[in-house]
Amino acid sequence: MLNKTSFTVTRRMALLGATALLTLPRTTLAQTGPVEGGRLVLIARPEPATLGLGLNLQAPTIYVGGKIFESLLTYTTDLEPMPSLAKSWSISEDGLTYRFELQQNATWHDGTPFTSADVVFTADDMMRSSHPRWKLLAETYVERIEADGDFAVTFTLREPFSAFIYAFELSSLPIMARHIYEGTDYRTNPANNAPIGTGPFKFVSWNRGQSIELERYEDYWDDSAAHLDRVTFLVIPDAASRETAFEQQMVDVLRPGDVEGFVARRLSETDDVVMTTMGEEFYAPHAFIQMNLRKPPFNNLKIRQAVMHAVDRNFISNNIWFGMAAPATGPVSSRTAFYEPDVTPYPFDIEKAQSLVAESGLSGDDLKVTLTPLPYGQQWDRTAEYIAQQLTQAGLDVSIKGVDVSGWAQALSTWEFDLALNYTYQYAHPALGVARHYLSSNIIQGTPAANNEGYSNPEADRLFAEAANSVDPEETQRLYTEVQKLLVDDVALGWIFEMRSPTIYRDTVNEVVTSAIGAMDTMKATWKAA
């Protein structure tokens, strides 16, 4: 029964090697193999509130925690699953049973053996209460999670859900130690600030406000990995200081967002520096203008179409994001499964935008709107200014309402906005990262990552539901194609660009980006030339 899709470590490893050779940027080829030892210095930005991965999913927590914890799988830059704590896996033909064979020699950093009990505890208990994304997934699709001996776990689904294979990445299901957390208050467990994982690096110290120190875990289950002696995360809150730190060679790697795009472009032109925009395929951050469809003027389709025509997505990608973005065509990123490029295009045409505004029949105060920018740095600010300027030219009366991150999150979460900038992670599959922004059932308050605009279309709901349950890839593609066309015709959101954020590192550092989550991953293959 369980033999439809079976993978082995050897095959996957070979695939990884081939992928790395074909797709990754230049590395130090003079070396014949990984050099053991050395210290890799990275930046924690902002400083994580906690290292309890699974309780806090902020990027810095994943960045640091990702070296300490692991999930069952990781993914190639082509979004193929690869082994991690699961050495192999199989999916039943009916798509209802996922069985994972676990690494048998993995141990926690305190020496306790890692077993299937840890996986069941994490997936069926801890994450159900502390991880809202996993909670929703588990409650909707998972019938039961069972251990089969010490080194096998089976997830049985209520109904087929083809995206389920993508639910085992670090930030979706980090495996936590049962013996540390069971019977405790998860959020106040001291291990959240001195974590114990199974990953290639173990926690040493956290000098608050300054640095976090990790060291190689000598008993790591993968003998051929974990080459670095130490990994240090420096806390550097100011962007200019981060730039200086890299230029002064005090830092080895800059992850996406550590410096602004124009700085990244300049740094990449330095001789001994490597830049890659790979390593974000899993998250595939997708930026959009969120329009509040509950009230004028954005409950009017012509106004939404005008927004699409008024904004030059190529200009934003090339001039504001310095080429580290690609124009978006619809709700699904071109790097995500089931992307459909053949949708209604909205070419930049300001005159068309003006006539659409005129045709809408709206005027005066109905066209007066505020734009809430995403307060994530200068490029987002410039994007907001450009959009406001273009929409004003199209005939809307736009004013920018500057807020900090908390204010932005509250405005979106309580639907108190007209226009807002936002972006979403796609998590490799439309059912995981895309549908949540359009499903009627997800018109909920409390999070900026839901259907905050209030889009409701029973046909879109039906297509998303059927696609999620489909086990036939062709049928799935057909359904997702149909729903993408529908959403683009309805202009449910104003999709702007796919972010192609750069990872920058010195050419003495190798194997920085080896998976679809790039530097956020364990870095167990990373090494530094002597």
Place this chain on the structure above:
Amino acid sequence: MTYRIFLTRLGNGLLVLIGVAIMNFTLVHMAPGDPAMIFAGEAGGGDETYVEQLREEMGLDKPLVTQFAIYAGDLLRGDLGYSFRNQRDVASMIAERIPATLLLTMTAFGIALIIGVVFGMLGGWFRNTLLDRGLMIVTLVLYATPLFWLAMMFVLLFSVRLGWFPPFGMQSVLVPDAPLERMLDIGRHLVLPAFSLGLFYAATYARLMRASVINVSNADFVKTARAKGVPGGRILRVHVLRNAILPVFSLASVQIGQLIGGAVLTETVFAWPGIGRLMFDAILQRDYPVILGVFLTTALLVILVNIATDLLYRIVDPRIETSAGS
């Protein structure tokens, strides 16, 4: 007498502290942004039930008055609260940051006072000379320069170009084990942030000191000293400086609070692990217990420094003691 004044000041300080606690609590809760929503967002999003659950766990579901009563009760027991977000006691979070901020602000304060007093004294004593004009131009430029820009220029010049001092942090990645080497390492890291923070205030003190020196120099007792043939250096040191410095002390005591405020910027640019950055991060994250704890601690520091200045004032100028006594 000094003891009584100290107790009076302490009593006043306590009243100010209570006022500050009430005002901070009210203002922080009036600011837009919901900690539970932010926390839910960071956990990957959540529905209303999840946010409500968080709000309950954080104690934010209770009426504001009840929340304040709990907060005040905790304060009376010496408990600054618990940061749900950081999963740590606020007091311990502040305690580990205070030394860094005190080291930075006190060094900057010392730099500001020394440079300000010396520049002002020279400018006032040699008024309308080339030296005076030169010093005043320098102080004007320093005063008009934004703190963050000065900090960045310092990094560019002394760190990137000349490589004299580290551009950020409080310690090197490989922290030396020997105490002396460790102190020197921290000292090297301290130079740029302390000077960029201190120079701005030095400019203020220099201009005030100059005006004060000119004013005191024209006083009758200085003219008498001159008429009696007292040497210029002695007049400056004994008669002028001691009297002219009093307004600088007054201003400096008031500006301690601003200095800690300025430390937020300096600590951010130089990645200095102090209380200013803790406050900045907490505000962004709407971590109410940390914000309130830092505000209260800062207020306490300002009050204590003001009391200390009051006492110092009486040592520098005994006439104040007499006047207070009469």
